[in-house]
Amino acid sequence: MKARFNTGRTSAQGQGLEAKARPEYMAATSICMMNPVDLMDLELEEGERVLVRGPAGEVVLTAVQNEGVPQGTVYVPMGPYANAVIDAGTHATGMPDYKSCTVDLEPTDDEVKRPAELMEAVGGLAYLGDEE
């Protein structure tokens, strides 16, 4: 299923900003908020996983029902998960298309990656400090 990909703040994402290695931040940013009708079309139950494929790559997220999100759109809190699919082009404005790219959605059984795994996938080295 194709959908328009929208990102932005949620209060849970904002609460997690000072402790991004904590599971709360991962839980807050790795969700895909969808209209109940779209969930039904994909034959997904809330809490099941959805593979989101965008212009820059794909990411596994947890599907969450949200009636405020219009059909044909998904809302993913800003963070490393949303950015795994967004293209870096800015149309000469400096601002990427954080609210307007098109993505493909399909159900998956794959696990949601941890944030550190996402950073290692782009060439980083996880810091295993006192948080994990």
Add this chain to the structure above:
Amino acid sequence: MIHEDMICPFCGCLCDDLVIETEGSEVVRVDNACTLGSHKLMNAGKHRLKAPIMRDGGAWRDASYEEAMEYTAGILLDADRPLLYGWSSTQGEAQGAGVSMAELLGGVIDSTTSVCHGPSILAIQEVGHPGCTLGQVKNRADLIVYWGCNPTEAHPRHMSRYTTYADGYFLENAFRDRKLIIVDVRKTETGSIADEFMQVKPGGDYAVLSALRAIVRGREDVVPPTVAGVTKEQLLRVAALCKEAKFGALFFGVGLTMSPGKYKNVRNAIELVDDLNRYTKWTLTPLRGHYNVYGSNEVFTWMTGYPYAVDFSRQIAFYNPGETTAVDILARQECDAALIVASDPGAHFPKKCLEHLASIPSVLIDPMHTMTTPLVRCQIPVAVTGMDASGTAYRMDGVPIHVKKFLDLGYPTDTEIITKIFEKVTEVRHP
């Protein structure tokens, strides 16, 4: 110990009425702050890096501040095109030192503005800014519009301190006398309390603003029955409300700056406010995210003439968003070293930018372990401004506020670290 009238260092509201209780070096209670501010103040002391860390082959090791600062100066001096990015969750004083360093290095300095309200600034540079202070809104505004934003989740006290739920000096019964219009692509909690909730199809903001402008200018005949999912009836109702207001205040968020049209959406919003000003008083204010992102625009502008994305490689300040902005420079793999300060591109930049950031020598100056930590070669922990460091921060309406220190955890401030790195750079460039 109870600390009264403290400033919240979370968002651009810079709420200045917090009561914070500390026991020794711990924050045990925060009153008056929203959930975001409370979480920051309750947690910022707990999750600090204890000392600088550096990459050593395939592992991390602890380092001294001196070694980390020496390394930072070294990579910046070795680079042909260093990028100095971030600057939004730190003090104005640190931002000033950063600009001086960028100039001396011939580098590019950019703040998180480029991925939040950068397009708003581009629009303001085209057609001006009909703004006012939040105090004016609180005391006078009888119509509030929130367009493409969700203050309930992103600026949770904005409505209670400055708009819908705030008492106003010139309003007899502020809550009843104020009307609220919400414009968004999805129905959020903020939308559910509005007098008018106008749901726009994604990407349709420009068209809806144009339709409203046409109606305000007396040309409703050119408006079709629906515009981007909004009915003409609703557009007429909203335009009438806007014209009837005694004092209207339009607040907008990244729903306008990040959507198709970007700065042209904001330009259209400013021009709608201009049109409305032919009938009554209207103002417009961007809802700024980081508590001192506005300060970065102020400090950069005083020092260079430009508000963000300033490139010193030509030995003069050059500004061209889309070319000299951090996302573009990283995506083009153009910079060969990076200093990230008080921001987290690891969490908030597209993947392609992170791939380049991870491949070049880079340093992060930030109190916490963030998503950027795995991507850099060295991190220097610092004090949190508004907690264990004082400094200047600019509220979203451009009012500078002295952010106060109430703890001493022994960390150096951003200003101290950046000034020392700057001194090391100066010793080599201007001995």
